[in-house]
Amino acid sequence: MPEELSFFDQVYEVVRCIPKGKVTNYGAIARYLGTGKSSRMVGWAMNASHISGLKVPAHRVVNRLGILSGKAHFGDPQAMQRLLEKEGLKIENDRIKNFEAHFWDPSKELELP
């Protein structure tokens, strides 16, 4: 067991820690992992997890604008919006309303070791 999890694994762990009804963006996760501006890797990890079959609440991860940028990758774009609405979020025009209110920053909510 390597003490340092792979970048992908770390992303999965953070995303899995997202409370229900909360959402976050790629940049926040990237910053929490220390990658900083490599927010693209987070998105890549999401795609990989989706392909790997791992269960990751990727629907809770959106871009910094609160737009469901990854809805197209869920198989059914409506599924992502539906999941978020099911958690009490308000989606309009593929965008999360009150995104700031439901924003969950791992680097703030989650304590660094």
Added chain:
DNA sequence: CGATTGACGTACG
């Protein structure tokens, strides 16, 4: 093996 792309974000004009 080199070039391109990608579920993004920030900087600069």
Added chain:
DNA sequence: TCGTACGCCAATC
């Protein structure tokens, strides 16, 4: 204030 350009790292073509 809005639009464009660049950087990040890895995987794929």
